[in-house]
Amino acid sequence: MSKRVIFHDLVTLEQASEILLKFAKPLGEEEVDISASYGRVLARDIVAPIDVPPFDRSTVDGFAVVAASTYGASELTPVELRLVGRVEAGGWPQGEVKAGDAYEVATGAPIPRGADSVVMVEYTQERDGVVRIFRPVAPGENLMSAGSDISAGEVVLRRCTRLTAREIGVLAALGMRKVRVIKRPKVGIISTGNELVPPGEPLGLGKLYDVNTYTLIAAVAEAGGEPIPYGIVEDVEKSYRAAIAKALSETDVVLISGGTSAGVADLTYRVLGELGDVLFHGVMVRPGKPTLAAVVNGKIVVGLPGYPSSALMIFHTIVRPFLLRLQCLEPMPPAVYKARLAYGIEGAKGRRALYPVVLIARGSEYRAYPLYAESGAISVLARADGYVIVPENVEFMSEGEEVYVYLFEKYKPSDLYFIGSHDPHLDAVLARYNVKTVYVGSLGGLMALKRGEADMAGTHIYDPETNAYNVPYVKKLGITNVAVVGLYKREQGLIVKKGNPKGIGGVEDLLRGDVVYVNRPRGTGTRALLDLLLSELAEKMSTTLESLAKKIRGYTYEVKTHTAVAAAVAQGRADVGLGVRYAAELYGLDFIPIGWEEYDIVVRKYVLDKAMKIVEEALEKLPPGYQPYEHSRRIKFEN
Known part of the structure; x- marks a missing residue:
């Protein structure tokens, strides 16, 4: 005669969840085709093998030009340019564009050498080899530069990322057909009770349809597991034991509803x-008190209540977190957050604007950090937590303004927020930590620290007045409660084609008419270095930086990363660019050293211990073109 079970020692929901999570061991990994990867979880970091896009391309139908050739153009006084070629998407341009030239390009087509912008076809008129321009363009307008979306060598997706349409788009853009993912937990589902019958069968007296099997199949699938139903088992011990034994032999986790x-x-x-x-x-909860869990041969078995509503609630509170942890995932907060803008964003002049943002947690408040990207950019969606909406009738939303962030996925707060200059070696190290990264250049990172958005900022800005890196700017900007940590020195130099066919020897060669340069954006340390070198050259030549800049073909041709500079040189869109040795070696290019710069991390004091662990790991194995500081100079400045 069976005895009734008396519940003597009840646990809280939190305790029940914690007990299960202690048994959430990884299940290994497997390779799947990206067409079958939706909902799966990355087992390894994804490092971009190529630049995306792999070449400078037009984002509109129009004419590739040198922007300066269009200045002053209007409806009344159009500028006339010489049509020197045409290229469609999928083709490759022949020849190059010089001042006074226009080259017809289709949307997605490569930009010819020498051009730095595209005039939309709507603002042009072409006849007999002459193109009339009715509106000027700025350098970089209507084109997407190589590597501006994704740079080769960049960690674009982190391990433990759940793959959705956005991330799968990134994988496809990188040319990856297969991907390593964490094995999905196989979850056996058993419903017990003499009163149950499957849906679709006649319902006799005293019988109920089996609901739990089907709700749990859906709930397991939503949690990323592979549900395996074993049907209804009667309250007969022999059948019961046989069903549990079979499920344990074929699955990783077993759920039993009823019989508890x-x-x-x-x-x-x-x-x-x-x-x-x-x-x-x-468990101390209503409904769901009779919930139980056991470990059999190293596998978790959870007994859920028989009532469907109780079973489902308990599943979501204690089983779902366990299944997610098996896949390197965590349960997340709600899907909409109220936040304040980190800086102002513009509306779309009569259209609704959607801005991808990184959500930065600061105590009980959140900051939404807009991510700007060219049309067609895919990587920004993988990096963003969600988006904010600028209504049709709003022209500008100011810094600090309250917004709603609509999340792409459930939000996972980060331990640290790193904002600033991109470094490919450090990026790979940060990928191993729960760190959110936003790359906006050295100055942008320091300003993020000043505004309270960043925990760490990467920077490499040289101050000629003090002959020092980074520390003078921390002082000038009045950033307090931080330490400037000397990470390492990076070798900067001119990146040129193998064999240096143009015979480039130094910055003075950028002034030659047969040399095309590729530049970095304002606010980056590399751009600041170039302008410093040009200023020194201008002083020797008794002229100004501005006058020298106008003589450099490509000075206004800007790309976001060091690898994008190398890509431009490797593919012949430019002859030379300034960048780190690492990027040159990645593309098999020659490197003309200019000097070593100091790349530091400015860290808020309350996370200094965590930051130093990252620093020490970054220094364990440095790639070519990097040198460590002496240990005595690790902390360069504190305030």
Whole structure:
């Protein structure tokens, strides 16, 4: 005669969840085709093998030009340019564009050498080899530069990222057909009770349709597991034991609904107690008190209440977190957050504007950090947490303005927020930590620290007045409660084609008419270095930086990363660019050293211990073109 089970030692929901999570061990990894990867979880970091896009391309139908050739153009006084070629998407331009030239390009087509912008076809008129321009363009307008979306060598997706349409688009853009993912937990589902019948069958007296099997199949699938139903098992011990044994032999986790209360016919507690160890029996919650869990041969078995609503609620509160942890995932907060803008954003002049943002948690408040990207950019969606909406009738939203962030996925707060200059070696190290990264250049990172948005900022800005890097700017900007940590020195130089066919020897060669340069954006340390070198050259030549800049073909041709500079040189869109040695070696290019710069991390004091662990790991194995500081100079400045 079976005895009733009395619940003596009840646990809280939190305790029940914590007990299960202790058994959430990884299940290994497997390779799948990206067409079958939706909802799967990355087992490894994804490092971009190529630049995206792999070449400078037009984002509109129009004419590739040198922007300066269009200045002054208007409806009344159009500028006339010489048509020197045409290229369609999928083709490759022949020849190059010089001042006074125009080259017809289709949307997505490569930009010819020498051009730095595209005039939309709507603002042009072409006849007999002459193109009339009715509106000027600025350098970089209507084109997407190589590597501006994704740079080769960049960690674009982190391990433990759940793959959705956005991330799969990134994988496809990188040319990756297969991807390594964490194995999905196979979850056996058993419904117990003499009163149950499957849906679709006649419902006899005293019978109920089996609801739990189907709700749990859906809930397991939503949690990323692979549900395996074993049907209805009657309250007969022999059948019960056979069903549990079969499920344990074929799956990773077993869920049993029903058979957990104190009724005389209930078998789950007794059978699981004989097969393994009961972890808890009874939870301080209503409904769901009779919930139990056991470990049998290293596998978790959870007994859920028989009532469907109770079973589903308990699943979501304690089982779902366990299944997610098996896949390197965590349950997340709600899908909409109220936040304040980190800086102002413009509206779309009569259209609704959607801005991808990184959500930065600051105590009980959130800051939305807009991510700007060219049309067609895919990587920004993988990096963003969600987006904010600028209504049609709003022209500008100011810094500090309250917005709603609509999340792409459930939000996962980061331990640290790194904003500033991109470094490919450090980026790979940060990928191993729960760090959110936003790359906006050295000065942008320091300003993010000043505004309270960043915990760490990467920077490499030289101050000629003090002959020092970074520390003078921290002082000038009045950034307090921080330490400037000397990470390492990076070798900067001119990146040129293998064999240096143009015979470039130094910055003075950028002034030659046969040399095309590729530049970095304002606010980056590399751009500041170039302008410093040009200023020194201008002083020797008794002229100004501005006058020298006008003589450099490509000075206004800007790309976001060091690898994008190397890509431009490797593909012949430019002859030379300034960047780190690492980027040159990545593309098999020659490198003309200019000097070593100091790349530092400015860190808020309250995270200094965490930051130093990252620093030490970054220094363990440095790639070519990097040198460590002496240990005595690790902390360069504190205030």
